[in-house]
Amino acid sequence: MLHTVNKSPFERNALDACLARAVKGSAILLYEDAVYAATKGASTAQRVGQAAKDHKVYVLGPDLLARGFNEGQVLDGITVVDYDGFVDLVAELGTVNAWL
Amino acid sequence: MLHTVNKSPFERNALDACLARAVKGSAILLYEDAVYAATKGASTAQRVGQAAKDHKVYVLGPDLLARGFNEGQVLDGITVVDYDGFVDLVAELGTVNAWL
Amino acid sequence: MKFGILVNEGPYNHQASDSAYMFAKAALAKGHEIYRVFFYYDGVNNANKLSEPPSDDRNVIKRWSELAKEHKLDLVVCVAAALRRGIKDELLAEGFRISGLGQLIESGIQCDRQVVFGD
Amino acid sequence: MKFGILVNEGPYNHQASDSAYMFAKAALAKGHEIYRVFFYYDGVNNANKLSEPPSDDRNVIKRWSELAKEHKLDLVVCVAAALRRGIKDELLAEGFRISGLGQLIESGIQCDRQVVFGD
Amino acid sequence: MPGIDEPDYDSGVVKKFMYVNRKAPFGTIYALEVLEMVLISAAFEQDVHLAFVDDGVYQIKKGQDTKGIGMKSFLPTYRALEGYDIEKLYVEKESLEERGLTADDLVVPVEVIDRAAMAELIDSMDVVLSG
Amino acid sequence: MPGIDEPDYDSGVVKKFMYVNRKAPFGTIYALEVLEMVLISAAFEQDVHLAFVDDGVYQIKKGQDTKGIGMKSFLPTYRALEGYDIEKLYVEKESLEERGLTADDLVVPVEVIDRAAMAELIDSMDVVLSG
Numbered sequence: 126m127l128h129t130v131n132k133s134p135f136e137r138n139a140l141d142a143c144l145a146r147a148v149k150g151s152a153i154l155l156y157e158d159a160v161y162a163a164t165k166g167a168s169t170a171q172r173v174g175q176a177a178k179d180h181k182v183y184v185l186g187p188d189l190l191a192r193g194f195n196e197g198q199v200l201d202g203i204t205v206v207d208y209d210g211f212v213d214l215v216a217e218l219g220t221v222n223a224w225l
Numbered sequence: 226m227l228h229t230v231n232k233s234p235f236e237r238n239a240l241d242a243c244l245a246r247a248v249k250g251s252a253i254l255l256y257e258d259a260v261y262a263a264t265k266g267a268s269t270a271q272r273v274g275q276a277a278k279d280h281k282v283y284v285l286g287p288d289l290l291a292r293g294f295n296e297g298q299v300l301d302g303i304t305v306v307d308y309d310g311f312v313d314l315v316a317e318l319g320t321v322n323a324w325l
Numbered sequence: 326m327k328f329g330i331l332v333n334e335g336p337y338n339h340q341a342s343d344s345a346y347m348f349a350k351a352a353l354a355k356g357h358e359i360y361r362v363f364f365y366y367d368g369v370n371n372a373n374k375l376s377e378p379p380s381d382d383r384n385v386i387k388r389w390s391e392l393a394k395e396h397k398l399d400l401v402v403c404v405a406a407a408l409r410r411g412i413k414d415e416l417l418a419e420g421f422r423i424s425g426l427g428q429l430i431e432s433g434i435q436c437d438r439q440v441v442f443g444d
Numbered sequence: 445m446k447f448g449i450l451v452n453e454g455p456y457n458h459q460a461s462d463s464a465y466m467f468a469k470a471a472l473a474k475g476h477e478i479y480r481v482f483f484y485y486d487g488v489n490n491a492n493k494l495s496e497p498p499s500d501d502r503n504v505i506k507r508w509s510e511l512a513k514e515h516k517l518d519l520v521v522c523v524a525a526a527l528r529r530g531i532k533d534e535l536l537a538e539g540f541r542i543s544g545l546g547q548l549i550e551s552g553i554q555c556d557r558q559v560v561f562g563d
Numbered sequence: 564m565p566g567i568d569e570p571d572y573d574s575g576v577v578k579k580f581m582y583v584n585r586k587a588p589f590g591t592i593y594a595l596e597v598l599e600m601v602l603i604s605a606a607f608e609q610d611v612h613l614a615f616v617d618d619g620v621y622q623i624k625k626g627q628d629t630k631g632i633g634m635k636s637f638l639p640t641y642r643a644l645e646g647y648d649i650e651k652l653y654v655e656k657e658s659l660e661e662r663g664l665t666a667d668d669l670v671v672p673v674e675v676i677d678r679a680a681m682a683e684l685i686d687s688m689d690v691v692l693s694g
Numbered sequence: 695m696p697g698i699d700e701p702d703y704d705s706g707v708v709k710k711f712m713y714v715n716r717k718a719p720f721g722t723i724y725a726l727e728v729l730e731m732v733l734i735s736a737a738f739e740q741d742v743h744l745a746f747v748d749d750g751v752y753q754i755k756k757g758q759d760t761k762g763i764g765m766k767s768f769l770p771t772y773r774a775l776e777g778y779d780i781e782k783l784y785v786e787k788e789s790l791e792e793r794g795l796t797a798d799d800l801v802v803p804v805e806v807i808d809r810a811a812m813a814e815l816i817d818s819m820d821v822v823l824s825g
Binding site: 220 | 583585593612616617626657678681682683685686688689690691
């Protein structure tokens with residue numbers, strides 16, 4: 126299963142909702158305003174870094190760049206993908222669950 | 226100043242954003258999905274109960290009833306008002322600040 | 326007292342327009358003046374006269390039109406926000422008009438209170 | 445692989461429709477099939493052909509129409525959600541059609557994947 | 564209910580559909596329009612599951628009286644689900660507890676499961692839709 | 695910029711307007727359309743204040759490159775504010791810190807103030823608008 130989260134972890138509970146119910150080993154894609162959760166300096170970094178040990182965590186590059194962050198500012202253990210990579214994740218990982 | 230909050234304290238950071246910047250003694254009206262913050266059993270009760278000591282906190286009755294709660298389930302220190310009361314608060318308290 | 330109202334969200338999807346309407350009605354009943362209701366962001370969709378809710382539901386658009394008629398309310402839809410979202414003169418329900426954002430600022434200047442309803 | 449896409453929010457106000465479009469384009473470029481794009485909730489507003497964004501901005505509605513034309517996409521607007529919000533046949537941009545929610549469920553049944561974009 | 568159309572084909576395929584309800588009612592329309600999706604998928608004879616987590620549990624809170632906000636209540640529709648053979652309603656225990664609610668506060672019979680069980684249930688689905 | 699119209703009257707009234715930016719850019723349109731409001735209020739010669747708190751500080755983060763998402767950047771508009779005599783930009787220190795940012799990460803000169811000062815500033819306003 127691929128879980129997607131598109132909201133800022135500071136504004137909404139979507140990321141926490143996802144982390145609380147994504148079974149170990151499942152994949153999580155952060156895109157749109159959720160990309161902030163993937164950045165190194167944010168106060169969410171420890172929580173998300175920990176999550177990246179239990180899950181395969183991805184972040185959408187185009188949304189990251191749009192918001193002024195680059196790949197070097199992404200937490201260790203998180204993989205940057207583009208829209209092609211988003212499509213591949215959906216194709217490979219089965220059911221998609223959007224935490225809206 | 227009258228601060229208004231209309232989002233659930235579980236879903237968004239609007240209430241916390243308001244509480245962090247409402248000066249002591251100012252008024253806060255909880256309406257729409259924010260009325261859940263005024264209910265006794267919720268895990269937010271202690272935080273909101275504390276806020277009700279530093280601020281005048283109001284909750285909109287019609288929104289509360291619509292969501293299945295009654296006045297008896299409202300935290301001590303919070304005043305229930307109807308739309309007339311909402312209007313009075315706006316008229317009496319000066320600038321309105323909606324924490325959207 | 327003179328109130329201005331700002332509605333930031335469209336009908337049905339969010340409660341904002343409902344809350345603004347209930348507030349406006351209560352304010353008018355208490356003898357206050359509603360100087361202007363301004364519709365911005367997705368709020369411009371409140372002016373779409375083609376809206377047809379199920380018969381057992383409230384009609385958000387019509388309710389605004391009727392309140393405007395009864396109390397000579399000024400319902401203003403922001404032109405820039407409306408163009409983006411496809412709200413044009415031919416779609417306007419009774420009582421609504423399209424104008425510039427300046428009408429909101431002017432409302433903020435003229436009114437004793439500006440009350441914002443949104444998401 | 446066969447994909448279904450669900451768009452829950454209207455154009456411009458939320459990024460959902462943009463993200464869905466970028467995803468659809470990438471999927472098609474990779475040789476996947478887009479079985480249907482279904483527009484629900486405020487997503488029905490993506491079909492409003494009167495939308496006129498500023499000239500230096502993307503045109504969300506037109507982009508869907510063009511992608512549909514190029515790839516024979518089935519763009520379906522939910523009739524119940526559309527009626528509520530005033531999206532009717534006369535407003536439909538090229539390539540969109542109005543139909544029942546059953547079209548979404550059928551897409552869920554027929555497709556290998558259903559991808560949801562919303563707020 | 565507008566928009567209900569009978570399936571015009573019998574695919575023979577039965578998938579596990581899950582509707583994840585995470586939002587409170589009335590403040591936004593998602594709860595209501597998700598319910599319209601749920602009814603349709605029953606007409607397609609799919610294996611329908613409803614999950615109520617986070618603020619979604621508020622959707623089925625007893626005693627809702629919407630007269631004062633000028634909106635209609637849709638609690639009766641949840642009660643009618645059984646008539647459509649939609650009986651797999653799951654509520655997350657932790658979500659109830661955080662809100663000071665119990666299963667007795669809910670208008671329909673549900674199965675209360677804990678977070679770990681909810682996670683496993685979600686993971687077993689074929690199609691997950693949310694509002 | 696569409697929708698700019700010159701005020702057709704001179705009220706003589708100058709009010710303290712504040713625009714509270716609490717939302718991130720691009721995911722929703724609020725940041726962009728708030729900015730359009732800001733420009734208009736300058737035309738009305740009001741005392742305009744911009745506050746960036748919570749995710750609002752992300753709006754003016756340097757280095758935004760929107761090519762990949764097909765949307766236009768509006769960082770240039772923030773840079774142009776000075777030309778409209780809009781110079782009262784306040785950023786909350788705690789909001790920056792939570793996000794690992796400093797004033798150096800921002801595209802425009804701002805005054806960084808702490809949460810208590812932000813609260814006092816907001817409290818002194820005549821009209822507060824938000825998206």
